[in-house]
Amino acid sequence: MKQVTHSGIREAIRKRIIAGEWALGELMPGEAEFAQEYGCARTTVNRALRTLAEDGMIERKRKGGTRVRPLPLPPAQLRIPILREQVESRGSTYRHRVTNRIVRRTPAEIRERLQIPETTRTLYLETLHLADDRPFAFERRWINLDAVPQAEHAELTEYSANEWLVRTVPFSRGEVSLSATKAGSDLASALATHDGAAVFTLDRTTWLEGQAVTAVTFYYAEGFELKFSI
Amino acid sequence: MKQVTHSGIREAIRKRIIAGEWALGELMPGEAEFAQEYGCARTTVNRALRTLAEDGMIERKRKGGTRVRPLPLPPAQLRIPILREQVESRGSTYRHRVTNRIVRRTPAEIRERLQIPETTRTLYLETLHLADDRPFAFERRWINLDAVPQAEHAELTEYSANEWLVRTVPFSRGEVSLSATKAGSDLASALATHDGAAVFTLDRTTWLEGQAVTAVTFYYAEGFELKFSI
DNA sequence: TCTGTGATTATGTATGCACATATTCTGCTA
DNA sequence: TAGCAGAATATGTGCATACATAATCACAGA
Known part of the structure; x- marks a missing residue:
């Protein structure tokens, strides 16, 4: 029994x-x-x-x-898949395009998020992620070149920065913040939507052994849902 | 060593x-x-x-x-706290107000989500959650009265439906979906914001031992962020 | 009554052993 | 060469035992 x-x-x-x-x-x-x-x-x-x-x-x-447990925890196990998997699990074809790539002064806001001094060089990247050649998500990313110097000259054609980092700096940890953003005109045009669209937004700051690796924001196209089981 | x-x-x-x-x-x-x-x-x-x-x-x-692991999983442990804790952890005072409460025909969309027949009675609830008496989140909920008959006459003054269910039907499981919604005029007025605001939205359908318990949607006021560590 | 100290106790964990189970590997056979 | 049966093997698990550790409790003493 x-x-x-x-x-x-x-x-x-x-x-x-x-x-x-x-x-x-x-x-x-x-x-x-x-x-x-x-x-x-x-x-x-x-x-x-x-x-x-x-x-x-x-x-x-x-x-x-x-x-x-006196008050049971609402136990949610959320694993945020990498973008390629999010797209391909919908049966669409994934592609990405780097639309901007530059080593430049790091904005104060990002320096604070990464807790790095003004002198630290960062790589700024903008990437558009496509599902069946339609915009799926737009990504703004800063990579700490002190932590990942080889990023400066990395080929990001086969793999997006997203995947490249997962393979190069695996098992990093960090903070995630989910929110909703009202699209401005630049974001709206990047995502091929209209001004004022409600955009699902994911912010992530990543650390490895106490050193900041990257800060990234993903803006998802309209209609996106992040689903998971609890 | x-x-x-x-x-x-x-x-x-x-x-x-x-x-x-x-x-x-x-x-x-x-x-x-x-x-x-x-x-x-x-x-x-x-x-x-x-x-x-x-x-x-x-x-x-x-x-x-x-x-x-060949491709490391992005491991995110997200626990969605109950609203009272979300509010109180910001140092604000939590209150809630039931703004609508009725046993009525269940919309087809909800019947499908809960997988219940047309004959099943459900309790519909609208609740406004306040932080320091300002709107924090607006909740629409359907409760399956077959699964939780005592909900029909439950006092929901001390505890909101949210907390009442957690205590009455603990350890239920289900599906969650996160998205961004553009506020219509009714939602905007409930949350005391403007038409077209970007609203962070959480949908949850809950089951206990194969029986649908509740379907709920939370609309969070502007500026809300759901934060967690990975 | 208050305080501190030591006994008590439920969980936490390391170990050696035996056996279970799922794969992979090997080699025989057709 | 292809297919299959059985051997080999790495992980999975249960058990008895011993000791570690953290709370709690009881009691003595001020």
């Missing part, structure tokens, strides 16, 4: 929590108790409960015991 | 991956090899590598071995 695998026990306990066997915030049985009930080692229960805690379903404290 | 804890080993290996010791997609040493190198049990290495795999940094296959 009851599985004696950690995943089986995890799902059994998950069902019991959802069924309301313990109220929000209420203390649950301890590992030893569950182990006896399910007829398995405490180690196995430990793993089941640890996983549920990682999922945000329960809280655990040494000596304090295990309890159902 | 090197920790013999799973987290110590995990971080050591993470650093080696980031340093580029193995190329993207390249085969890494096996568990037994790492265990010998770090002088610990294979179980410990197993947990370290398992965690790295959950983080999306490596891929593992039985007999196939462990390799660095």
Whole structure:
């Protein structure tokens, strides 16, 4: 009846929590108790409960015991795919075009986002991402040339700066901000839409081992939706 | 020098991956090899590598071995806080006002989203969420009364429908869609902004054990940003 | 009543071992 | 050469045990 695998026990306990066997915030049985009930080692229960805690379903404290989360976290696992995948998953053909590329003075706002001094050189890039040759997203990007010097002379024809960085500086971390922007005339013409269009906007600042790598803003064409499961 | 804890080993290996010791997609040493190198049990290495795999940094296959992810996943952990927390974390006072509440025919679009027949009764709610008495977000919600019959007569004064559902039907799952909407005149007046404003929009459809619970759309006031770390 | 200290206890983790499971690899056979 | 069966192997998992660690609790002393 009851599985004696950690995943089986995890799902059994998950069902019991959802069924309301313990109220929000209420203390649950301890590992030893569950182990006896399910007829398995405490180690196995430990793993089941640890996983549920990682999922945000329960809280655990040494000596304090295990309890159902008082206010369950809305757990959303959002993975923002790289643009090529966003386009190709819609069945469209992806292409990109670098419309501007220059090493120039970094605007103060970007210097602050990247926390770099005025002397640091950055590469500024504007890229238009196309789905079936229609504008899909417009990208403004600054790359810290101290962190990624080889970007200055990188070929960005086969791969966009987006993909090039993912391959060159993988596993970087950072901050993302999502918002809605009212298109000005320059943005509207880049995205081939009208002035005042509501544009879904994604800002990302990326770090690797404490050093700023890049700051980027994506402006998505009208009708774009970022979908994910929770 | 090197920790013999799973987290110590995990971080050591993470650093080696980031340093580029193995190329993207390249085969890494096996568990037994790492265990010998770090002088610990294979179980410990197993947990370290398992965690790295959950983080999306490596891929593992039985007999196939462990390799660095060929194309690293952009790992974004987004937890959408409930509105009260979004407001209060900005240091503002949260209040809400139910501006409309009616059991009526469910629009076909919503029936499709919830996959419910025409006969199913739903509760329609409009709620205005305020930060320091200024509009922060406007919410349109349909609640499946088959799934949550007690919603029909629930007091929604202390807690908004948002929070009431989180407490009543915790741990539900679903789909989220983020987009940008151009405000029409009714939405603009609800949010006390101007016609044509760019409005950040969040759609969510929620399920519990295969049954549709609620469909909701949040329209956030101008200037709103949804921030998170990756 | 307040305070601090030590005992208590639930979870956290490392280990050695055994066995399960999914792939890949090898070599036999047609 | 193609196809298939079985061997080999890396990861996956369960268990018993021991000890670590962090909270909490109880109690003594001021």
